[in-house]
Amino acid sequence: MTKKITFFALLWLAVFSVSQAQVKVVAHRGYWKVAGSAQNSLAAFAKADSIGAFGSEFDVWMTADGKLVVNHDGTFKGVSMEKGTLSEIRKIRLDNGEQLPTLDEYLKSMLNKPNTRVVLEMKSLSNLSREDEAAQKIVKALKKYKLLNRTDIIAFSINACLAFKKLLPDTKIYYLDGDLSPRKIKNLGLAGIDYSMNALRQHPEWVEESHKLGLEVNVWTVNKEEDMKYFIELGVDIITTDQPEELQKLLR
Ligand code: MG
Numbered sequence: 001m002t003k004k005i006t007f008f009a010l011l012w013l014a015v016f017s018v019s020q021a022q023v024k025v026v027a028h029r030g031y032w033k034v035a036g037s038a039q040n041s042l043a044a045f046a047k048a049d050s051i052g053a054f055g056s057e058f059d060v061w062m063t064a065d066g067k068l069v070v071n072h073d074g075t076f077k078g079v080s081m082e083k084g085t086l087s088e089i090r091k092i093r094l095d096n097g098e099q100l101p102t103l104d105e106y107l108k109s110m111l112n113k114p115n116t117r118v119v120l121e122m123k124s125l126s127n128l129s130r131e132d133e134a135a136q137k138i139v140k141a142l143k144k145y146k147l148l149n150r151t152d153i154i155a156f157s158i159n160a161c162l163a164f165k166k167l168l169p170d171t172k173i174y175y176l177d178g179d180l181s182p183r184k185i186k187n188l189g190l191a192g193i194d195y196s197m198n199a200l201r202q203h204p205e206w207v208e209e210s211h212k213l214g215l216e217v218n219v220w221t222v223n224k225e226e227d228m229k230y231f232i233e234l235g236v237d238i239i240t241t242d243q244p245e246e247l248q249k250l251l252r
Contacts, residue, residue, distance in 0.1 A: 023232055024054035025247050026119055026240040028221050029072055031056070033242055038096035040070050042109045048116055053244045055117030055152070060103055062125060062134040063089055068103035068141065074123070076100070082126055103138065107145045117150050118142075119240075121176070122164075124157040135163035154194050154218075165189055174218060182210040192216035194240070197227060207235050225250060 030044020037043045040058050048056035059072045061081035069089055074081055077092050092100040125131045142148050153164050156176045164173050172191035178199030185193055192215040200219050210217045218238035219231050228247055241247050
């Protein structure tokens with residue numbers, strides 16, 4: 001009897017640790033909750049790389065004069081990312097003192113950090129033609145730095161997802177907005193869903209459905225240990241978090 005119990009306990013442990021080992025850690029806006037870092041800074045990508053995160057996520061806007069910059073907020077320190085010009089936006093300092101980075105600078109900084117996956121979010125822009133233009137420019141930049149083989153693209157705008165899909169049929173593109181079923185995502189030719197915790201808690205069955213369709217599941221932004229445990233057990237593939245080291249510890 002005891003042997004049987006021990007056997008099943010070990011089996012459970014083995015299965016559980018395999019399922020845990022598969023979860024990949026993506027640092028949300030880079031790893032910024034550490035000294036010297038700031039959201040979407042060059043340092044944040046470097047810190048994510050330094051802890052061996054699977055990937056580092058960042059956000060891209062297109063300025064009024066058609067240049068690409070890395071930042072999360074539509075309006076940051078009083079300047080609009082879409083209505084401001086590059087020269088206005090470049091005057092902004094991030095909280096760690098860095099100049100707000102261009103996409104070009106951001107991608108260039110990755111060249112000596114080959115082990116970290118590039119998770120590029122294109123923000124939804126004010127009109128669809130600007131989104132198409134930004135997608136083209138982003139693809140051109142990724143090609144310039146030969147980063148396509150380790151880049152995943154994510155977007156809330158389905159228009160942007162499809163623009164990227166057309167330009168990069170072999171790149172993984174994930175949809176963020178949480179309102180489309182895995183079947184619909186599959187039909188659109190995307191790689192998977194990258195949904196908020198709330199969206200996925202409302203449809204926990206979407207994890208298994210996605211896997212049956214050959215899609216991947218990423219969930220954001222999971223910062224509390226109890227939530228991390230919930231989504232690990234639910235079987236998601238990727239967890240995006242502001243606490244990448246805590247998640248790594250939990251997975252170990
Ligand atoms: Mg983002």
